[in-house]
Amino acid sequence: MLVVMRQDATHDQIQGVVRAVEARGFKAHPIPGALRTAIGITGNRGAVDRPVFESLPGVLEIIPVTHAYKLVSREVKPEDTVVRVGDVAVGGPEFVIAAGPCAVESLEQILIVAHKVKAAGARLLRGGAFKPRTSPYTFQGLGEEGLRMLAAAREETGLPVVTEALDAESVDLVERHADAIQVGARNMQNFSLLKRCGKARKPVLLKRGLAATLEEFLMSAEYILAEGNYQVILCERGVRTFSDFSRNTLDLAVVPAVKALSHLPIFVDPSHGTGRRDKVGPMSRGAAAVGADGLIVEVHHDPDTALSDGAQSLTPDMFAALVGELRQIAPVLGRRL
Ligand code: PEP
Numbered sequence: 545m546l547v548v549m550r551q552d553a554t555h556d557q558i559q560g561v562v563r564a565v566e567a568r569g570f571k572a573h574p575i576p577g578a579l580r581t582a583i584g585i586t587g588n589r590g591a592v593d594r595p596v597f598e599s600l601p602g603v604l605e606i607i608p609v610t611h612a613y614k615l616v617s618r619e620v621k622p623e624d625t626v627v628r629v630g631d632v633a634v635g636g637p638e639f640v641i642a643a644g645p646c647a648v649e650s651l652e653q654i655l656i657v658a659h660k661v662k663a664a665g666a667r668l669l670r671g672g673a674f675k676p677r678t679s680p681y682t683f684q685g686l687g688e689e690g691l692r693m694l695a696a697a698r699e700e701t702g703l704p705v706v707t708e709a710l711d712a713e714s715v716d717l718v719e720r721h722a723d724a725i726q727v728g729a730r731n732m733q734n735f736s737l738l739k740r741c742g743k744a745r746k747p748v749l750l751k752r753g754l755a756a757t758l759e760e761f762l763m764s765a766e767y768i769l770a771e772g773n774y775q776v777i778l779c780e781r782g783v784r785t786f787s788d789f790s791r792n793t794l795d796l797a798v799v800p801a802v803k804a805l806s807h808l809p810i811f812v813d814p815s816h817g818t819g820r821r822d823k824v825g826p827m828s829r830g831a832a833a834v835g836a837d838g839l840i841v842e843v844h845h846d847p848d849t850a851l852s853d854g855a856q857s858l859t860p861d862m863f864a865a866l867v868g869e870l871r872q873i874a875p876v877l878g879r880r881l
């Protein structure tokens with residue numbers, strides 16, 4: 545349920561509603577809007593005593609929220625959410641590109657790639673230190689040492705860092721060293737991890753699961769918001785289908801579907817979405833065209849020797865050419881890059 549406050553409601557009146565919600569054992573989520581504040585109520589099992597809230601000072605109206613997800617819904621917050629990763633605003637007028645290697649392999653590697661992607665126009669640096677690999681025998685990432693290398697690359701380039709946390713322990717480390725916490729596709733329904741991310745002070749990039757419906761995707765984001773972290777960027781990274789020409793099927797249609805239902809920004813990952821570097825450029829252009837707020841792209845200075853995902857990693861030159869194309873496309877769509 546949503547308590548919509550009058551435009552002239554005072555801070556004390558808003559706090560009064562919050563206290564009334566909490567006194568009933570529910571959780572109150574004040575959501576400031578352009579014109580007025582709304583207060584989302586979660587944690588109630590059945591209907592909330594509507595007349596009680598209607599009569600509180602400063603309350604304009606009570607709106608039942610029809611979707612299973614509440615806080616991520618546009619019903620609750622009609623305006624787009626802008627998420628800040630370091631000093632970069634995601635979900636505003638800028639089309640934001642995060643780029644970097646699949647995995648941090650060495651200090652030298654991450655510094656080379658970070659400088660290259662920064663020069664080409666990336667605004668965020670990606671790179672995995674904790675890698676969720678299908679095989680336990682392949683490179684698992686450098687762990688905390690990798691996080692320190694990412695932090696060093698941020699020092700040198702100024703690019704805020706987004707990197708994956710695999711479990712609750714790695715969230716502690718990622719939260720300390722990075723600017724945004726990535727939750728990978730395989731962890732989209734790891735509910736204890738989502739709850740932990742909801743308590744984090746850093747924004748979360750939540751990837752869609754390999755076989756997740758839109759509703760499941762939004763419910764996973766809801767777990768994070770329900771714990772109090774409203775800074776979530778969704779990310780479409782491809783789903784499993786019968787396609788035999790690409791690693792996954794990049795579901796670009798989910799972008800306008802998310803935009804209709806949710807105020808959260810959404811990125812597209814054309815690297816995992818296709819698995820082949822020759823398909824990354826076309827799908828990136830498509831992602832911009834369908835209204836994505838940005839991209840997360842794998843780039844490696846020597847993809848053929850990469851320890852993971854080399855086949856889908858762009859070379860720095862390919863990445864620079866792609867950014868050049870996106871710079872031509874973005875203004876047509878009313879965006880800046
Ligand atoms: C990654 O970004 O390197 C990654 C493992 O992504 P996903 O969780 O989408 O497979």
Ligand code: MN
Pocket residue numbers: 646647816842852853
């Ligand atoms: Mn990868």
